[in-house]
Amino acid sequence: MTGSIPPPSTPSTVVHLRPLASPLPVGFLALAGGTFVVAGLQLEWMPPTQGEAVALVLLAFVFPLQAAASVLGFLCRDGVTATGMAVLSGTWLSLALVMLAGPPGSTSKAVGLLLLLSALALWVPVTASGAAKPVASLVMALASLRFLTTGVHELSGAEAWKHTAGVIGLVLAAVALYASFALALEDQRRRPVLPTWRHGAGADAFTGDPPSRIGEVTGEAGVRNQL
Numbered sequence: 001m002t003g004s005i006p007p008p009s010t011p012s013t014v015v016h017l018r019p020l021a022s023p024l025p026v027g028f029l030a031l032a033g034g035t036f037v038v039a040g041l042q043l044e045w046m047p048p049t050q051g052e053a054v055a056l057v058l059l060a061f062v063f064p065l066q067a068a069a070s071v072l073g074f075l076c077r078d079g080v081t082a083t084g085m086a087v088l089s090g091t092w093l094s095l096a097l098v099m100l101a102g103p104p105g106s107t108s109k110a111v112g113l114l115l116l117l118s119a120l121a122l123w124v125p126v127t128a129s130g131a132a133k134p135v136a137s138l139v140m141a142l143a144s145l146r147f148l149t150t151g152v153h154e155l156s157g158a159e160a161w162k163h164t165a166g167v168i169g170l171v172l173a174a175v176a177l178y179a180s181f182a183l184a185l186e187d188q189r190r191r192p193v194l195p196t197w198r199h200g201a202g203a204d205a206f207t208g209d210p211p212s213r214i215g216e217v218t219g220e221a222g223v224r225n226q227l
Contacts, residue, residue, distance in 0.1 A: 027069030034062035039169030048105030058096035115151030
């Protein structure tokens with residue numbers, strides 16, 4: 001009597017988790033810097049001829065930091081953060097290049113249409129994040145409103161819309177600075193220090209047990225065989 005052949009063993013899945021810091025603080029600091037200098041131009045704190053200098057700030061400071069935050073967001077397996085930062089970085093880059101190419105103080109309907117699209121696109125991470133990360137969602141929602149009003153100004157040329165966008169830009173800068181500070185402290189201390197009002201999966205990332213922090217990582221994008 002021959003012995004039965006054991007069935008082939010199923011290969012186990014090994015997932016290596018990289019200890020990466022949250023990219024949100026640096027991304028929101030870049031957002032605060034970009035929206036603040038553009039608001040200064042829109043509120044006429046500086047002459048229109050300074051538009052080229054503002055564009056260089058967007059190219060040298062805002063775009064690279066937010067692009068890096070987007071890449072790190074994907075590496076941290078946070079598609080919501082990565083998507084939001086990618087939209088922001090691409091929008092600021094486009095705005096900077098158009099500002100460099102056009103005459104000072106001019107408007108562009110192409111930029112206006114892009115800003116309207118970016119305003120809608122930012123609601124993808126806002127909706128996906130929901131109540132899990134309300135501070136991050138608030139920043140993205142304000143950035144959407146900021147792009148919307150600026151886009152209307154670019155399409156219409158109305159000064160009232162430009163000034164409205166500038167005021168919203170200042171509010172966005174303040175909220176983005178708070179969010180960056182709160183999230184940086186949270187990431188460093190491994191616990192909430194300033195209120196971030198996390199809920200659900202967002203709260204479990206810091207206060208849950210180890211299995212809830214890792215979650216269903218073996219079935220996430222980059223581990224399963226198809227996206």
